[in-house]
Amino acid sequence: MLSLGSNLGDRLAHLRAAVAALRPALVAVSGVYETPPWGDPDQPSYLNAVVVVEDEAATARDWLRRANKIENTEGRVRDPERRFGPRTLDVDVITVTAADGPVLSTDPELTLPHPRAHLRAFVLRPWADLEPAGELPGHGRLADLLRAEPVATDVAAVRARPDLRIQSAG
Numbered sequence: 542m543l544s545l546g547s548n549l550g551d552r553l554a555h556l557r558a559a560v561a562a563l564r565p566a567l568v569a570v571s572g573v574y575e576t577p578p579w580g581d582p583d584q585p586s587y588l589n590a591v592v593v594v595e596d597e598a599a600t601a602r603d604w605l606r607r608a609n610k611i612e613n614t615e616g617r618v619r620d621p622e623r624r625f626g627p628r629t630l631d632v633d634v635i636t637v638t639a640a641d642g643p644v645l646s647t648d649p650e651l652t653l654p655h656p657r658a659h660l661r662a663f664v665l666r667p668w669a670d671l672e673p674a675g676e677l678p679g680h681g682r683l684a685d686l687l688r689a690e691p692v693a694t695d696v697a698a699v700r701a702r703p704d705l706r707i708q709s710a711g
């Protein structure tokens with residue numbers, strides 16, 4: 542499961558470019574949500590979505606490399622002064638599932654599940670659309686996370702944007 546976010550430039554175009562780059566591995570794409578900035582309030586609102594991807598040959602590290610490559614292609618510039626600052630495209634690795642279950646890692650280069658996913662309505666809400674009975678390893682069911690604070694307050698402020706489609710129908 543990967544999350545996509547953009548709040549600079551043509552936000553929908555950045556999300557579409559990410560999905561196009563992931564196309565060979567793509568299993569499912571969520572709807573698009575307009576979400577208030579989390580973690581650093583003084584920036585434009587984001588468009589967020591999540592995607593399920595599958596490639597038996599890819600390791601968790603491969604997914605991080607692919608994510609970084611797509612961010613760079615979309616002109617992502619990191620501002621060391623603003624950890625949660627604005628960006629053309631953010632691709633995070635939320636969970637990786639191996640044949641024997643979820644991959645768990647505390648390595649700061651690649652922490653799995655993503656260490657802040659359980660706090661982020663902008664990840665959990667689109668994910669629950671794709672997998673209503675889904676669970677975030679170590680944190681429980683998506684439905685429960687969405688109902689409890691601190692996420693519940695933020696969920697009230699995320700807005701589905703059915704007018705914005707990443708993939709054209711058919």
Ligand SMILES: Nc1ncnc2c1ncn2[C@@H]1O[C@H](COP(=O)(O)OP(=O)(O)OP(=O)(O)O)[C@@H](O)[C@H]1O
Pocket residue numbers: 605619624625626631632633634635648649650651652653654655656657
């Ligand atoms: N699950 C993960 N997905 C993506 N990056 C991760 C993950 N775990 C650790 N990292 C590391 O986090 C570092 C910072 O990534 P990035 O600049 O995308 O952070 P951010 O998007 O600003 O914040 P956040 O990770 O909270 O969304 C990367 O160098 C990467 O190695």
Ligand SMILES: Nc1nc2c(c(=O)[nH]1)N=C(CO)CN2
Pocket residue numbers: 545546547576577578579580581587589624625626631663
């Ligand atoms: N709503 C929203 N807020 C964010 C996002 C994001 O994708 N959506 N990404 C961030 C990067 O760490 C920081 N804050």
